[in-house]
Amino acid sequence: MARRIIRFDPPDQFIAGAIGEPGQRLFHLQAIGGGIAATVIVEKSQIAVLSRRIVEMLKDLSEGGSVQLPSAPLPLPRKLPALAEPFTAEFRVGTIALAWDPQLTRLILEFRDDMSVEDAAAPPPINDAPDGPDVLRVSLSVAAALEFAENSLQLAAAGRPICPNCGVPLDPRGHRCARKAALLN
Numbered sequence: 001m002a003r004r005i006i007r008f009d010p011p012d013q014f015i016a017g018a019i020g021e022p023g024q025r026l027f028h029l030q031a032i033g034g035g036i037a038a039t040v041i042v043e044k045s046q047i048a049v050l051s052r053r054i055v056e057m058l059k060d061l062s063e064g065g066s067v068q069l070p071s072a073p074l075p076l077p078r079k080l081p082a083l084a085e086p087f088t089a090e091f092r093v094g095t096i097a098l099a100w101d102p103q104l105t106r107l108i109l110e111f112r113d114d115m116s117v118e119d120a121a122a123p124p125p126i127n128d129a130p131d132g133p134d135v136l137r138v139s140l141s142v143a144a145a146l147e148f149a150e151n152s153l154q155l156a157a158a159g160r161p162i163c164p165n166c167g168v169p170l171d172p173r174g175h176r177c178a179r180k181a182a183l184l185n
Contacts, residue, residue, distance in 0.1 A: 003130065010106070107139070
């Protein structure tokens with residue numbers, strides 16, 4: 001199948017966002033730039049893992065002398081950026097790849113259509129092969145990558161509160177804590 005590679009090098013804006021109420025939210029990544037916008041669907045866990053990995057990768061690169069990190073932490077926004085609407089999601093993300101481009105001193109993030117998860121013939125990540133799954137590829141400066149990571153971690157943490165006993169998100173309609181029930185027996 002012919003693939004679409006949607007590139008933002010760099011985007012004017014790259015954010016994670018969610019639509020819906022906590023417990024029922026649908027998470028998205030959205031890149032805007034050059035008069036176009038692309039939005040993909042992701043899992044909350046993918047956003048959290050990606051954000052932590054970005055921070056770890058940039059920290060490792062700074063310790064190796066490849067990257068200069070800001071000396072002061074980035075200020076957290078009072079309000080997280082909102083997804084630009086209306087939009088139609090291009091695809092649901094299955095695979096995420098990160099790479100560091102030393103020539104551009106930018107972090108490259110690639111989000112692949114989840115149709116590729118079962119496709120053993122798919123090209124390796126961050127590849128411009130003409131066949132394979134659709135891809136959203138975003139190139140971010142160190143500052144933009146850190147801002148994305150901080151905002152995304154804040155978004156992921158803004159969901160339902162966690163039960164202190166079992167670690168499962170609390171449902172506003174009620175929570176049956178398995179650990180508390182086990183302690184009472």
